[in-house]
Amino acid sequence: MRTNYVLIDYENVQPDTLSVLEKEHFKVIVFVGASQAKVNFDVAASLQRLGPNASYVKISGNGSNALDFHVAYYMGQLAASDPDAYFHIISKDTGFDPLIAHLRAKKILACRSRAVSDMPIVKAANSKSPSEKLAVVVSNLKQRGAAKPRTVKTLSSTISSLFQKALQEDELAALLKLMEKHGLVAISGTKVAYSLPE
Missing domain, CATH: 3.40.50 (Rossmann fold)
Incomplete structure (x- = not known):
């Protein structure tokens, strides 16, 4: 680690x-x-x-x-x-x-x-529900400004690192689906576009 x-x-x-x-x-x-x-x-x-x-x-x-x-x-x-x-x-x-x-x-x-308590790694460790985890991911992505991951693979790796590689593959996939469902990301093939709240 x-x-x-x-x-x-x-x-x-x-x-x-x-x-x-x-x-x-x-x-x-x-x-x-x-x-x-x-x-x-x-x-x-x-x-x-x-x-x-x-x-x-x-x-x-x-x-x-x-x-x-x-x-x-x-x-x-x-x-x-x-x-x-x-x-x-x-x-x-x-x-x-x-x-x-x-x-x-x-x-x-x-x-x-x-x-x-506001550190992303601390928030990630303390988040239990999918919505809490989603909030941690969105906060991290907003902090990145223009340097957000542009591919599904890089976004998945970023989320995994944020949670210190403690997420199971199905949890990671569920988080990506939840992001799509809430309109935070649009995935087209291997590319990712963002629509994060202000």
């Missing part, structure tokens, strides 16, 4: 807990601002349970985007050493979105989520 790096902008988002990330395929880095003196106890306890899969980066200077530049630097370092990984930035700061778009254009898997 690919490594999922979770880079948390702690100046911007203070998660209640990180217990959903206590799995071996997650590596968590919490970026703490220079003027932040404390980290929430539940976050610290979750990070301790992650052991070597978790770390802090304390920013040494102040500035309007000091923490953001640190996140971008570490993400670049990690992408160079682990190009098959998936990168999750946890921040409400939309200033990261151009970086995410650039990374995707370079075929680096990345997204920004407003909270740990």
Whole structure:
């Protein structure tokens, strides 16, 4: 299973807990601002349970985007050493979105989520019903902008990866049929066209 790096902008988002990330395929880095003196106890306890899969980066200077530049630097370092990984930035700061778009254009898997619970991989793991799974897929496809899969094979592979390859073939086929039924995709031979909600 690919490594999922979770880079948390702690100046911007203070998660209640990180217990959903206590799995071996997650590596968590919490970026703490220079003027932040404390980290929430539940976050610290979750990070301790992650052991070597978790770390802090304390920013040494102040500035309007000091923490953001640190996140971008570490993400670049990690992408160079682990190009098959998936990168999750946890921040409400939309200033990261151009970086995410650039990374995707370079075929680096990345997204920004407003909270740990909003991460596509967490939503996918927590979705049980077909409609919940469909919502996760649609959200992921909308985030991709113009970089959506254009063939049935690539779309199937994308959905499978989103659910960490845990879907059975019949579940995957049912999701594609549900997407067609709701008019979200039109499949013509091997090609896919989209009609996603705004």
